[in-house]
Amino acid sequence: MTRRTFHREPEAVRQNDLIAATLDSVAELGLAGATVREVANRAGVTPGLIRRYFDNKERLVAAAYRTFIADLIETAAAGCGDGPAHTRLAGLIRASVTAPVADGRTLSIWAAFIGTVNSDPVMAEVHREGYQAFRDLVEQLVGECLREGGTDTSQQTIRQQAIVLNALLDGLWIEISMGGDDFSRVDVVRIALDSTATLLGIDPAEFRE
Amino acid sequence: MTRRTFHREPEAVRQNDLIAATLDSVAELGLAGATVREVANRAGVTPGLIRRYFDNKERLVAAAYRTFIADLIETAAAGCGDGPAHTRLAGLIRASVTAPVADGRTLSIWAAFIGTVNSDPVMAEVHREGYQAFRDLVEQLVGECLREGGTDTSQQTIRQQAIVLNALLDGLWIEISMGGDDFSRVDVVRIALDSTATLLGIDPAEFRE
DNA sequence: GCAGTAATTAATCAAGTGTATAATTTCAGA
DNA sequence: TCTGAAATTATACACTTGATTAATTACTGC
Numbered sequence: 001m002t003r004r005t006f007h008r009e010p011e012a013v014r015q016n017d018l019i020a021a022t023l024d025s026v027a028e029l030g031l032a033g034a035t036v037r038e039v040a041n042r043a044g045v046t047p048g049l050i051r052r053y054f055d056n057k058e059r060l061v062a063a064a065y066r067t068f069i070a071d072l073i074e075t076a077a078a079g080c081g082d083g084p085a086h087t088r089l090a091g092l093i094r095a096s097v098t099a100p101v102a103d104g105r106t107l108s109i110w111a112a113f114i115g116t117v118n119s120d121p122v123m124a125e126v127h128r129e130g131y132q133a134f135r136d137l138v139e140q141l142v143g144e145c146l147r148e149g150g151t152d153t154s155q156q157t158i159r160q161q162a163i164v165l166n167a168l169l170d171g172l173w174i175e176i177s178m179g180g181d182d183f184s185r186v187d188v189v190r191i192a193l194d195s196t197a198t199l200l201g202i203d204p205a206e207f208r209e
Numbered sequence: 210m211t212r213r214t215f216h217r218e219p220e221a222v223r224q225n226d227l228i229a230a231t232l233d234s235v236a237e238l239g240l241a242g243a244t245v246r247e248v249a250n251r252a253g254v255t256p257g258l259i260r261r262y263f264d265n266k267e268r269l270v271a272a273a274y275r276t277f278i279a280d281l282i283e284t285a286a287a288g289c290g291d292g293p294a295h296t297r298l299a300g301l302i303r304a305s306v307t308a309p310v311a312d313g314r315t316l317s318i319w320a321a322f323i324g325t326v327n328s329d330p331v332m333a334e335v336h337r338e339g340y341q342a343f344r345d346l347v348e349q350l351v352g353e354c355l356r357e358g359g360t361d362t363s364q365q366t367i368r369q370q371a372i373v374l375n376a377l378l379d380g381l382w383i384e385i386s387m388g389g390d391d392f393s394r395v396d397v398v399r400i401a402l403d404s405t406a407t408l409l410g411i412d413p414a415e416f417r418e
Numbered sequence: 419g420c421a422g423t424a425a426t427t428a429a430t431c432a433a434g435t436g437t438a439t440a441a442t443t444t445c446a447g448a
Numbered sequence: 449t450c451t452g453a454a455a456t457t458a459t460a461c462a463c464t465t466g467a468t469t470a471a472t473t474a475c476t477g478c
Contacts, residue, residue, distance in 0.1 A: 006456055008444060014455090030328040032241060036436060046457050048438085057436065108327035115321030118313060119239040131389060160395070164377070164404045167384050171376030180340060181372060195373045198408055215426055217474060223425090245466060255427050257468080266466060 006045075015053050015063075017043045022064040027105045031112040034061070062122050065113045069130030072110075076101050077137060085144035086206050090193055092141060096169050097176055097192045107177035138166050142200065149202060161200060168195060215254075224262050224272075226252045231273040236314045240321040243270070271331050274322045278339030281319075285310050286346060294353035295415050299402055301350060305378050306385055306401045316386035347375050351409065358411060370409060377404060
């Protein structure tokens with residue numbers, strides 16, 4: 001009986017493969033299904049190898065969560081482009097309620113990880129870091145938008161508006177990703193943009209992309 | 210060595226205890242921590258007994274999820290009371306963004322369960338049943354509110370408004386429950402009511418409780 | 419009080435888990 | 449071409465998991 005052949009990979013590549021395999025496992029089988037063996041199989045690798053790149057399974061999972069959130073926010077933020085604040089905010093909203101951000105797979109992974117935040121301090125820290133970035137982005141865009149609109153806006157009201165808008169986006173994202181409603185016939189982007197405009201007191205016409 | 214003493218309980222009581230112990234385990238240790246032994250310990254019972262009341266661990270978890278959602282919606286709906294639609298909707302909103310509905314423990318359990326919906330058909334069905342109830346409730350209240358306001362409202366716009374409001378409530382609920390923001394100095398009920406009024410085009414004054 | 423029934427415990431099993439380590443293989447550099 | 453070092457595999461271990469079954473206990477009805 002001969003050993004299976006293999007070929008070496010740079011450290012970064014192997015790490016990425018293992019993280020990708022972890023996220024696939026979580027998406028399809030749940031967090032409980034993301035066993036060391038399952039992840040190794042999907043990465044085309046032997047279980048023992050994981051230990052060379054991640055001290056623990058806990059570290060692997062935390063790393064997977066970290067890159068997952070970072071990618072998610074980056075993808076959403078990439079929808080901003082440049083231009084006036086209205087346009088950038090509209091881009092962010094559009095990206096947040098359409099694939100690949102709004103998507104069943106993404107939601108599954110997100111929920112599985114969120115479910116651990118309360119009982120796992122490491123995951124809690126990873127979570128905190130990631131979400132701060134998105135909330136700050138929303139708050140800044142909201143601030144610019146309101147100032148562009150000419151309204152005088154205290155920092156406190158900007159903050160409150162950002163909280164509300166953030167909540168709306170989260171909620172829409174969940175509803176759409178969950179797939180309970182039949183959104184196939186509905187223009188989710190239009191709904192998201194219009195309700196945002198209403199919430200912020202902006203002229204909806206400026207929001208049409 | 211003598212056996213530990215025990216006393217019998219009616220079937221319904223034991224089932225409730227086991228479900229409660231399951232939810233406690235999930236909240237504090239995550240879904241992975243809700244082992245048969247952990248649940249049994251918390252219920253003051255021996256692992257083997259679980260099988261007498263639930264065929265599988267899967268059934269136990271599904272039952273726990275079912276009662277969790279049912280209780281959650283019931284608690285929120287209880288905030289409605291009676292009276293004009295405006296008042297009932299305001300009550301629902303208030304209940305949704307304050308304890309015990311908006312609460313870290315509740316969110317943890319919710320997220321842990323949601324994370325399984327995509328990979329577990331049984332949990333998916335339980336989930337679907339539960340959420341339909343809440344969405345229908347919101348849609349009905351929104352419909353009544355808009356009609357009370359005198360606006361002519363097609364069923365389609367009612368539906369869209371309900372989707373958006375539902376999303377806003379979900380998002381606020383998550384933000385508040387997550388505890389990332391410092392909501393201690395902020396009146397979350399006021400924010401939720403005002404933004405709802407803005408969204409539905411209702412006079413905010415009618416929403417102050 | 420007493421017997422029978424049903425609930426509960428205790429003990430055990432096979433399977434799967436994360437982890438550890440030694441044996442192998444690949445590959446870069448001389 | 450050859451050698452040394454690093455990556456990868458293979459194997460094994462201790463532990464936990466969900467599940468099963470027989471022995472024991474508590475309670476109900478007579």
